[in-house]
Amino acid sequence: MTIFSKIVAGEIPCYKIAEDENFFAFLDINPVNWGHTLVIPKREEDYIFDLSDDELGGMMAFTKKVASAIKKAIPCRKVGMAVLGLEVPHAHIHLIPLQNEGDMDFRHKVENPTPEKMKEIAEKIAAGF
Numbered sequence: 001m002t003i004f005s006k007i008v009a010g011e012i013p014c015y016k017i018a019e020d021e022n023f024f025a026f027l028d029i030n031p032v033n034w035g036h037t038l039v040i041p042k043r044e045e046d047y048i049f050d051l052s053d054d055e056l057g058g059m060m061a062f063t064k065k066v067a068s069a070i071k072k073a074i075p076c077r078k079v080g081m082a083v084l085g086l087e088v089p090h091a092h093i094h095l096i097p098l099q100n101e102g103d104m105d106f107r108h109k110v111e112n113p114t115p116e117k118m119k120e121i122a123e124k125i126a127a128g129f
């Protein structure tokens, strides 16, 4: 079971944004920017491009709704999307609120993302989903 499957199962806590039958969204624990969110399929698959066309299409439709909720909650010009997947072997899309290109730099991390602030942000995004 991947760490992300444990999050879906409620065995590991997370700042949840939204879920449906097949997909789940939650805040990245080590955010590049406030509102940095991960979208995953509930079904375990390591490499995103090993998902079926239908699953990938469904994931994109779900991700689009999450991005819209992020944009309503966090002041930004656009919400950027990235797929890395080098650390956790469970397909995931990073959604990151952008003011400029530098906001997509994964070497940059939010300093001291306190539980209070993470909870506040997750609730704000979740409310707009």
Ligand code: 5GP
Pocket: 003, 012, 014, 015, 026, 027, 028, 029, 030, 031, 083, 084, 085, 086, 087, 088, 089, 092
């Ligand atoms: P990647 O696999 O895309 O290179 O990086 C995995 C991402 O998942 C990282 O941005 C990391 O902060 C995030 N991450 C890893 N473990 C956890 C976790 O237990 N909870 C949450 N919310 N995010 C995690």
